[in-house]
Amino acid sequence: MFERLQEKLSKIFRSLSGRGKITEKNIEEAVKQVKISLLEADVNFKVVKEFVESVKAKALGEEVLRSLTPDQQFIKIIRDELISILGRHPSTLNLKHHPAIIMIVGLQGSGKTTTAAKLALYLKKNGRNPILVAADTYRPAAIDQLEKLGKSINIPVFTGDRKNPLKIVEEALSFAKNSQYNVVIMDTAGRLHIDDEMMEELEKIKNITNPDEILMVVDAMVGQDAVNSALEFDKRLNLTGFIVSKMDGDARGGVILSISYVTGKPVKFIGTGEKVDALEPFYAERIVSRILGMGDVLTLIEKAEKELDKQKMEEIGKKILHAEFTLEDFKEQLAEMKKLGPLSSILELLPGAPKIDLEASEAWLKKVEAIINSMTKEERRNPRIINASRKLRIAKGSGTTVQDVNKLLKSYEEMKELMKRFKQGKLKFPFKI
Ligand code: GDP
Numbered sequence: 272m273f274e275r276l277q278e279k280l281s282k283i284f285r286s287l288s289g290r291g292k293i294t295e296k297n298i299e300e301a302v303k304q305v306k307i308s309l310l311e312a313d314v315n316f317k318v319v320k321e322f323v324e325s326v327k328a329k330a331l332g333e334e335v336l337r338s339l340t341p342d343q344q345f346i347k348i349i350r351d352e353l354i355s356i357l358g359r360h361p362s363t364l365n366l367k368h369h370p371a372i373i374m375i376v377g378l379q380g381s382g383k384t385t386t387a388a389k390l391a392l393y394l395k396k397n398g399r400n401p402i403l404v405a406a407d408t409y410r411p412a413a414i415d416q417l418e419k420l421g422k423s424i425n426i427p428v429f430t431g432d433r434k435n436p437l438k439i440v441e442e443a444l445s446f447a448k449n450s451q452y453n454v455v456i457m458d459t460a461g462r463l464h465i466d467d468e469m470m471e472e473l474e475k476i477k478n479i480t481n482p483d484e485i486l487m488v489v490d491a492m493v494g495q496d497a498v499n500s501a502l503e504f505d506k507r508l509n510l511t512g513f514i515v516s517k518m519d520g521d522a523r524g525g526v527i528l529s530i531s532y533v534t535g536k537p538v539k540f541i542g543t544g545e546k547v548d549a550l551e552p553f554y555a556e557r558i559v560s561r562i563l564g565m566g567d568v569l570t571l572i573e574k575a576e577k578e579l580d581k582q583k584m585e586e587i588g589k590k591i592l593h594a595e596f597t598l599e600d601f602k603e604q605l606a607e608m609k610k611l612g613p614l615s616s617i618l619e620l621l622p623g624a625p626k627i628d629l630e631a632s633e634a635w636l637k638k639v640e641a642i643i644n645s646m647t648k649e650e651r652r653n654p655r656i657i658n659a660s661r662k663l664r665i666a667k668g669s670g671t672t673v674q675d676v677n678k679l680l681k682s683y684e685e686m687k688e689l690m691k692r693f694k695q696g697k698l699k700f701p702f703k704i
């Protein structure tokens with residue numbers, strides 16, 4: 272199925288020779304394929320429609336990268352948008368209170384009890400001292416299950432009277448307050464379907480315990496239905512995030528996009544197996560290619576992006592080469608390069624480039640400007656004449672320190688040295704990255 276789709280796509284791309292801007296017409300095929308791909312990943316159909324259309328509207332009229340076709344460029348925009356919806360960085364748990372309270376909720380069979388134990392182990396490995404609370408009295412076996420899991424990871428399980436969940440959490444909390452445990456993880460009861468009795472119980476538990484995190488466990492295999500239950504749980508409990516379980520199965524993870532999109536809440540972890548250590552922090556980049564499929568196209572897009580970075584760096588290289596390179600040029604170069612990100616990170620990519628300690632920060636650039644402005648023309652042209660007394664004068668005049676002046680002069684010398692090496696051909700553009 273997958274192979275066939277990719278084959279079809281590459282054929283379409285090969286036949287496309289159009290470049291320029293993204294138009295309704297030249298991305299028609301990509302729009303169709305992205306929709307199919309997302310639907311095949313089990314993203315909710317309403318989400319697919321809305322998401323793709325809104326990205327399309329944004330993308331129309333955008334420039335197409337030299338090495339991509341409009342279709343590929345559109346898929347790149349889709350990918351970037353997916354990453355931004357799912358969160359660029361893994362979102363961490365927000366545990367403020369002492370003890371911190373984590374409430375695990377979700378439908379029956381989604382993986383709550385297992386995930387509660389996984390999370391406890393994860394936190395223990397990260398230096399916390401968690402305790403588990405068995406507040407699912409709806410299914411008596413759930414308490415035994417949690418006790419067994421707790422034993423296997425050597426984490427205590429609070430069971431109270433094993434009957435009244437509200438009483439259990441209340442007692443667990445007052446117990447934890449007077450103990451060495453600093454995170455309380457509560458397993459709660461689910462149902463096969465959304466149910467008012469369940470929701471009311473969960474609301475009460477929430478009110479009693481005031482959790483730092485309310486995490487809904489969603490089974491990656493449930494597909495289309497995930498949206499409704501996620502919305503309902505979020506509406507009633509104001510979730511802080513999700514844990515998507517059973518990502519080790521066949522599911523391509525479309526559920527992740529669906530629930531993040533409709534609730535705006537982050538997926539914080541994914542479950543990747545039945546064992547207690549099968550829990551991973553969620554990384555958007557890793558999941559996007561799984562949801563989107565289209566491995567070949569994504570690889571191609573990544574290559575094109577690297578090419579773009581290379582072009583930018585070549586431009587800088589040329590500028591460095593052709594600059595007269597007085598201190599004034601130096602000031603300009605700094606400002607120019609700042610637009611492209613920290614200079615040090617660019618220079619790091621140059622093989623053989625000397626380690627230059629240049630802080631291209633806003634504050635430092637302001638200082639550089641002030642220092643250079645306080646110099647005489649002669650000093651700018653020939654910084655070697657800047658002796659101790661001149662340094663003191665420049666520092667005073669620019670409202671900086673002699674150390675700042677020294678730092679600037681050192682950076683300048685290093686930059687000049689780098690330039691010399693370019694000119695001598697010891698460093699070459701284009702260089703390999
Ligand atoms: P609960 O009813 O929500 O408490 O769900 P359970 O924790 O009892 O889990 C239901 C089933 O799903 C159990 O058989 C678990 O072993 C299994 N399970 C939970 N998480 C994962 C996972 O990440 N991967 C796999 N393969 N199975 C899981």
Ligand code: MG
Nearest residue numbers: 383384407413
């Ligand atoms: Mg359970």
